[in-house]
Amino acid sequence: MREFSEERAIGEVVARLTARYPALDPTLIAASVRQAHEAFTSCTVRDFVPLLVERHVREELDEGLRATAV
Incomplete structure (x- = not known):
């Protein structure tokens, strides 16, 4: 059985969000x-x-993008 690695999972969150928002600075993400x-x-x-971190940051980034698009 694999041990849960929260740090690895958080790194994967950063990678997914960076791929989802390529126009944003990866250091900001x-x-x-x-x-x-x-x-x-x-x-x-x-x-x-x-999972909760990813949802929170995704909502935050989406709100920011909507605000700049208006």
Whole structure:
């Protein structure tokens, strides 16, 4: 059985979001992921943290893109 590696999963989140938003600076995406990940430090159940981080950052980036498009 594979051991869950949260850090590896967070790295995969950065990679997916960077591929999804190629027009955005990858360092901005990585910083947003880091900031969102830090918000979950007090969570005791860690299994879904990468998923929640990805959803949060994706919503944040989508809002930012919509705001600049208007």
